[in-house]
Amino acid sequence: MRSWWQGTRLVAERGLLENVRSTTFKVVTGLLLLMSIAAVTVPQIIGNESTTYTLATNGKAPADVVAALNAAGKSAKFTVKYVSREDAEAVRQAVRNGDANAGLAGDTLYTEERGGGTFPVVVAQAVVSLETSRLLAQAGLSQQQVAALQSVRPPKQVTVGRVTDEGRAGVGFAVGIVLYLALTFGGTAIATAVAMEKSTRISEVLLAILRPSQVLVGTVAAVGTVTLVQLLVLAAPLAVAVQVTDNIGLPPVAAGDIGLAVAWFVLGFVLYAFVFAASAALVDKITEVNTAILPVTMGLVIGYMLAITVVMADPGGGWSVAVSMFPFTAPLAMPIRWAAGEVPIYQLPLAMALTATTGVLLVSVASSIYRRALLITGHRVKLREVLGGRATS
Amino acid sequence: MGLEIREIKHSFGDLVALDGVSFSAVPGVITGLLGPNGAGKTTLLRIMLGVLSPDSGSVRYDGRSVDDEDRRRWGYMPQERGLWPGMPAGDQVVHFGRLHGLSRSDATRRAKALLEELGLAERWKDRTDKLSGGMQQRLQLATSLVHDPEVIVLDEPFSGLDPVAVVSLSETLRQRARIGCTVLFSSHQLDLVQDLCEDIAMVDRGRTVLLGSVARLRASSGRRQLRLHVEPSNRDWLSAYPRVTVVSDQADDLRLEVPDGVDPLDVLDAARAGGRVDDFGLDLPTLSQLFLAAADRPLDQTVVS
Numbered sequence: 205m206r207s208w209w210q211g212t213r214l215v216a217e218r219g220l221l222e223n224v225r226s227t228t229f230k231v232v233t234g235l236l237l238l239m240s241i242a243a244v245t246v247p248q249i250i251g252n253e254s255t256t257y258t259l260a261t262n263g264k265a266p267a268d269v270v271a272a273l274n275a276a277g278k279s280a281k282f283t284v285k286y287v288s289r290e291d292a293e294a295v296r297q298a299v300r301n302g303d304a305n306a307g308l309a310g311d312t313l314y315t316e317e318r319g320g321g322t323f324p325v326v327v328a329q330a331v332v333s334l335e336t337s338r339l340l341a342q343a344g345l346s347q348q349q350v351a352a353l354q355s356v357r358p359p360k361q362v363t364v365g366r367v368t369d370e371g372r373a374g375v376g377f378a379v380g381i382v383l384y385l386a387l388t389f390g391g392t393a394i395a396t397a398v399a400m401e402k403s404t405r406i407s408e409v410l411l412a413i414l415r416p417s418q419v420l421v422g423t424v425a426a427v428g429t430v431t432l433v434q435l436l437v438l439a440a441p442l443a444v445a446v447q448v449t450d451n452i453g454l455p456p457v458a459a460g461d462i463g464l465a466v467a468w469f470v471l472g473f474v475l476y477a478f479v480f481a482a483s484a485a486l487v488d489k490i491t492e493v494n495t496a497i498l499p500v501t502m503g504l505v506i507g508y509m510l511a512i513t514v515v516m517a518d519p520g521g522g523w524s525v526a527v528s529m530f531p532f533t534a535p536l537a538m539p540i541r542w543a544a545g546e547v548p549i550y551q552l553p554l555a556m557a558l559t560a561t562t563g564v565l566l567v568s569v570a571s572s573i574y575r576r577a578l579l580i581t582g583h584r585v586k587l588r589e590v591l592g593g594r595a596t597s
Numbered sequence: 598m599g600l601e602i603r604e605i606k607h608s609f610g611d612l613v614a615l616d617g618v619s620f621s622a623v624p625g626v627i628t629g630l631l632g633p634n635g636a637g638k639t640t641l642l643r644i645m646l647g648v649l650s651p652d653s654g655s656v657r658y659d660g661r662s663v664d665d666e667d668r669r670r671w672g673y674m675p676q677e678r679g680l681w682p683g684m685p686a687g688d689q690v691v692h693f694g695r696l697h698g699l700s701r702s703d704a705t706r707r708a709k710a711l712l713e714e715l716g717l718a719e720r721w722k723d724r725t726d727k728l729s730g731g732m733q734q735r736l737q738l739a740t741s742l743v744h745d746p747e748v749i750v751l752d753e754p755f756s757g758l759d760p761v762a763v764v765s766l767s768e769t770l771r772q773r774a775r776i777g778c779t780v781l782f783s784s785h786q787l788d789l790v791q792d793l794c795e796d797i798a799m800v801d802r803g804r805t806v807l808l809g810s811v812a813r814l815r816a817s818s819g820r821r822q823l824r825l826h827v828e829p830s831n832r833d834w835l836s837a838y839p840r841v842t843v844v845s846d847q848a849d850d851l852r853l854e855v856p857d858g859v860d861p862l863d864v865l866d867a868a869r870a871g872g873r874v875d876d877f878g879l880d881l882p883t884l885s886q887l888f889l890a891a892a893d894r895p896l897d898q899t900v901v902s
Binding site: 226400401 | 643648673
């Protein structure tokens with residue numbers, strides 16, 4: 205006897221193949237991959253780019269200053285270009301005209317009004333260091349002693365992200381947007397698939413062979429897998445990069461947040477996918493699909509708006525707790541609240557369990573609507589037509 | 598034995614779609630479920646296939662109630678195309694074969710043989726929406742036959758087909774019946790399919806109005822018509838047959854209804870005695886005529902088995 209899963213697997217397999225073979229899938233996935241790689245590599249390329257500063261000097265730049273600045277440049281990733289001027293006034297003019305970032309003439313250091321960053325400070329430090337060394341040597345210290353003094357370095361600076369820092373809240377915000385878009389796009393894809401199968405009467409043939417729940421779960425699994433793959437394509441390089449390097453501009457806790465977002469996507473998708481599918485079964489023509497799913501997309505928009513307004517404003521407040529626990533808003537609100545670091549640990553599995561249970565319950569309701577609505581053609585089906593009638597097994 | 602429909606009733610709200618329809622379809626015979634649009638044919642087929650549940654009544658096969666597993670072995674072709682537009686033709690047939698329980702290799706082998714038989718072998722890799730309407734119809738047929746079903750159910754298969762396609766589809770169905778399949782199809786084009794059906798169940802407004810063998814129904818209807826091309830237009834010889842009625846008399850063409858008990862050959866002899874007969878023929882009533890006559894009568898007066 206053929207099992208329920210076998211038929212469902214065949215429906216999912218066909219849907220998956222059709223999606224993966226489509227040009228849309230290839231283009232969108234390629235773009236997502238590019239976006240993700242760019243998000244990882246561009247900041248590094250920009251961060252690693254060597255900066256060149258120009259120093260104007262009165263006459264040829266002193267060799268010890270050049271040596272000191274070149275050494276500093278090696279460790280701080282900058283290079284220095286030297287331009288010589290005839291006198292102090294010419295040095296000043298060079299800085300004023302923008303030909304140099306700083307100018308050194310005697311005991312005067314000319315700096316730009318704006319910009320230049322830390323370069324003038326580095327030059328000043330080099331000059332002070334050289335003068336100090338000279339005075340120390342004059343005072344009778346040996347060359348080794350002077351070198352030892354010069355090798356003193358300030359403590360290494362390590363940036364530590366706080367749990368509730370702004371960077372992590374930003375990750376939560378980004379996760380919220382991506383989840384909202386993924387649920388909307390995935391849900392629309394499911395609705396389109398269902399409406400297409402109804403309008404081309406494929407559903408009728410399928411229902412003569414399979415149970416409605418098999419067709420429904422198979423279709424949702426196919427589109428869900430495709431959307432999940434695309435989400436992973438977007439998220440995986442970022443999550444890996446966060447783990448292996450601390451230099452991509454994301455706080456170190458973000459990898460966990462991204463992983464959790466993927467889990468929430470699966471839950472949110474299961475929940476909303478069946479509602480999208482049941483709504484799409486009400487259409488008569490495929491062109492009506494957007495109107496049919498409008499109530500569902502509106503629900504998602506409201507959920508998202510609540511998530512970014514209520515939860516981001518006060519992650520620990522009572523409303524935030526409610527929004528992040530309610531199954532239809534939890535997939536959007538909980539990841540944002542979690543990223544804000546305000547979730548007691550028990551609430552996360554509880555919200556996940558509530559969402560998953562609601563999703564499973566929705567399968568039977570959606571299957572019933574789906575089966576009844578699919579056989580009513582010639583006009584757009586009203587919900588009461590399929591909810592009020594007899595059960596059709 | 599075979600397929601048995603027993604007292605099926607079904608309503609959509611207040612609208613009674615089926616009001617106790619019963620008939621049977623036996624293996625090796627092509628059975629037509631006939632009736633005008635809105636008679637309840639599609640609803641009945643959907644109930645047989647388990648897509649809809651009846652309010653009451655049962656569908657039986659080989660003497661027992663059918664279940665989902667039985668239905669998996671049946672083939673169904675819906676009234677409108679049920680194919681994925683972007684899927685290659687061959688893949689489509691293989692997929693349906695697998696849905697019906699075939700292995701991938703068996704489904705592929707069967708699909709290739711079937712598309713060859715239906716003249717679509719060259720279009721294996723073509724997208725379905727690139728095929729003509731007639732080709733899509735044949736592809737749809739292939740998806741319903743790929744698993745060698747014992748029972749083949751087709752909803753309005755001849756609707757929209759050109760005469761060549763009608764002949765081709767008819768031959769395919771006859772071939773399946775010859776090898777022992779139970780073939781049941783619905784149609785509202787009664788006269789188009791009267792030569793194909795061996796048995797019919799005629800429904801109207803959710804009720805069975807005519808049931809049985811087409812040949813017997815037509816022969817025993819008492820509505821035989823004698824067609825004569827006779828000249829001159831002397832009709833005096835007709836007075837010897839008071840039970841024979843004139844259906845039409847235009848120029849030299851005379852059409853007479855010959856009731857049971859009157860031998861049409863005697864009438865022909867009388868006509869020849871009255872004048873020269875250039876052409877003649879005995880027409881049995883068409884299914885349309887039988888339907889019109891039967892639609893207002895209770896079933897028990899018209900059943901011929």
